[in-house]
Amino acid sequence: xxxxxxxxxxxxxxxxxxxxxxxxxxxxxxxxxxxxxxxxxxxxxxxxxxxxxxxxxxxxxxxxxxxxxxxxxxxxxxxxxxxxxxxxxxxxxxxxxxxxxxxxxxxxxxxxxxxxxxxxxxxxxxxxxxxxxxxxxxxxxxxxxxxxxxxxxxxxxxxxxxxxxxxxxxxxxxxxxxxxxxxxxxxxxxxxxxx
Amino acid sequence: xxxxxxxxxxxxxxxxxxxxxxxxxxxxxxxxxxxxxxxxxxxxxxxxxxxxxxxxxxxxxxxxxxxxxxxxxxxxxxxxxxxxxxxxxxxxxxxxxxxxxxxxxxxxxxxxxxxxxxxxxxxxxxxxxxxxxxxxxxxxxxxxxxxxxxxxxxxxxxxxxxxxxxxxxxxxxxxxxxxxxxxxxxxxxxxxxxx
DNA sequence: CACATTTCTTATCATACATCAACGCATTAT
DNA sequence: ATAATGCGTTGATGTATGATAAGAAATGTG
Numbered sequence: 001x002x003x004x005x006x007x008x009x010x011x012x013x014x015x016x017x018x019x020x021x022x023x024x025x026x027x028x029x030x031x032x033x034x035x036x037x038x039x040x041x042x043x044x045x046x047x048x049x050x051x052x053x054x055x056x057x058x059x060x061x062x063x064x065x066x067x068x069x070x071x072x073x074x075x076x077x078x079x080x081x082x083x084x085x086x087x088x089x090x091x092x093x094x095x096x097x098x099x100x101x102x103x104x105x106x107x108x109x110x111x112x113x114x115x116x117x118x119x120x121x122x123x124x125x126x127x128x129x130x131x132x133x134x135x136x137x138x139x140x141x142x143x144x145x146x147x148x149x150x151x152x153x154x155x156x157x158x159x160x161x162x163x164x165x166x167x168x169x170x171x172x173x174x175x176x177x178x179x180x181x182x183x184x185x186x187x188x189x190x191x192x193x194x195x
Numbered sequence: 196x197x198x199x200x201x202x203x204x205x206x207x208x209x210x211x212x213x214x215x216x217x218x219x220x221x222x223x224x225x226x227x228x229x230x231x232x233x234x235x236x237x238x239x240x241x242x243x244x245x246x247x248x249x250x251x252x253x254x255x256x257x258x259x260x261x262x263x264x265x266x267x268x269x270x271x272x273x274x275x276x277x278x279x280x281x282x283x284x285x286x287x288x289x290x291x292x293x294x295x296x297x298x299x300x301x302x303x304x305x306x307x308x309x310x311x312x313x314x315x316x317x318x319x320x321x322x323x324x325x326x327x328x329x330x331x332x333x334x335x336x337x338x339x340x341x342x343x344x345x346x347x348x349x350x351x352x353x354x355x356x357x358x359x360x361x362x363x364x365x366x367x368x369x370x371x372x373x374x375x376x377x378x379x380x381x382x383x384x385x386x387x388x389x390x
Numbered sequence: 391c392a393c394a395t396t397t398c399t400t401a402t403c404a405t406a407c408a409t410c411a412a413c414g415c416a417t418t419a420t
Numbered sequence: 421a422t423a424a425t426g427c428g429t430t431g432a433t434g435t436a437t438g439a440t441a442a443g444a445a446a447t448g449t450g
Binding site for chain 1: 255257261263265277278281282321324325327328329331332334335336338339340368371
């Protein structure tokens with residue numbers, strides 16, 4: 001149990017062996033069936049999730065009932081609504097398991113405590129924040145400056161494994177276009193390449 | 196001087212009086228004329244900037260020589276290329292003074308040292324990161340889900356003062372549209388309202 | 391297995407926004 | 421003053437993407 005998270009803390013976050021059992025004892029593990037919601041709109045997000053196995057997405061539903069995918073998180077990824085978690089506001093997002101998923105749950109208190117126990121954890125947590133900002137800024141950059149085809153090409157380059165596991169219409173939603181448009185783009189790319 | 200930064204640390208970041216002089220001693224102050232660059236593409240960003248007076252923008256120039264405005268920072272705002280600063284990579288961005296500007300410069304070392312000296316500073320720094328993420332996610336959300344008019348209305352609501360100080364074409368760039376389109380949107384809004 | 395549901399594709403038409411070009415009005419430089 | 425430059429506006433036209441609808445393919449379910 002909790003083995004992937006243990007390994008992740010050890011190898012990626014470089015948490016010292018002595019601190020590992022202490023930290024691990026503070027988190028819960030939970031299973032979610034495909035389609036289950038880890039977070040619903042209106043709830044205050046109580047946990048961040050570390051995905052041990054499976055695949056999840058963060059998305060919203062707007063006034064016109066359209067879904068907008070904000071993020072995917074597969075194995076070894078983190079997912080949560082930081083705004084809700086950190087600021088204690090009701091979330092406007094859903095988090096859904098796209099496959100049967102096993103996740104580690106931890107709250108802000110855990111992050112605080114773990115940061116005090118382990119400087120390595122603290123550093124890694126800051127790294128995660130910085131990295132998150134980097135990704136978001138990159139995405140904004142693409143949304144502002146690149147057309148749909150470029151954004152799609154960037155996506156498959158950045159997340160090749162997701163391209164296969166995630167339904168196309170969700171990728172379209174992530175890219176900010178309709179499924180039909182993505183379908184056209186893919187068609188064009190295939191025929192272009194075969195020339 | 197450094198008075199505005201001093202006040203900011205005291206009032207916003209809640210840094211204790213005893214720590215203030217120590218921290219202030221570690222940062223530099225610098226003036227930039229309108230049009231001057233605080234950071235150029237290709238450079239590794241060495242500082243984060245706290246704007247005491249004036250106005251700045253972070254932007255990039257793409258292959259087709261188009262500018263894309265990523266962020267504005269007026270008085271009491273922070274601006275930097277976090278990716279370059281934190282990860283030590285050459286920046287793809289420019290930071291420009293849009294007005295005569297007075298800024299406080301500080302590097303990663305300062306943040307580290309200040310965090311060790313003052314827990315309040317550490318907390319505030321984390322708050323800034325979380326808040327940055329919140330803003331970026333919000334913007335992505337708008338870019339994905341809202342049309343240009345909605346994004347503009349959101350902008351003027353969020354940054355009413357900027358709307359007056361910043362050239363329209365830069366706002367258009369920030370919104371991801373052309374200056375011509377923004378001009379038309381504004382025209383439409385004016386005539387709608389007067390009905 | 392058969393049936394229902396979801397996902398993907400394709401086609402047609404509609405629209406938001408981009409492009410290109412011209413002009414007026416400031417501001418700045420000569 | 422005059423010229424030059426930058427910014428905002430407007431009009432004509434083009435293009436990428438959206439909307440709608442229908443069918444094909446894939447997937448799930450009794």
